[in-house]
Amino acid sequence: MMEALLRPMAVFIEVLLLAAVFYCILAGVRLMLFDLGITRKYSNIITLMLLAVGAMVVVFLSSHLSAFYPEI
Numbered sequence: 616m617m618e619a620l621l622r623p624m625a626v627f628i629e630v631l632l633l634a635a636v637f638y639c640i641l642a643g644v645r646l647m648l649f650d651l652g653i654t655r656k657y658s659n660i661i662t663l664m665l666l667a668v669g670a671m672v673v674v675f676l677s678s679h680l681s682a683f684y685p686e687i
Contacts, residue, residue: 622684622686625684626677626680626681626684629680629684630673630676630677630680633673633676634669634672634673634676637669637672637673638669641665641668641669644665645661645662645665648661
């Protein structure tokens with residue numbers, strides 16, 4: 616019974632860790648864009664674009680990890 620739950624838990628934990636890493640990367644990109652002189656007028660648009668990119672990365676990682684994660 617425990618072996619059946621171990622693989623999904625491992626995939627879930629790995630996706631959470633990778634999502635945290637990509638969140639930090641995308642937050643850094645957002646700050647860098649504002650430091651380069653993009654006005655606050657575009658703040659919502661940039662945030663939504665980076666949120667969409669982050670969501671696509673998480674979907675990609677979770678689908679590939681669930682498909683190709685080795686058996687435990």
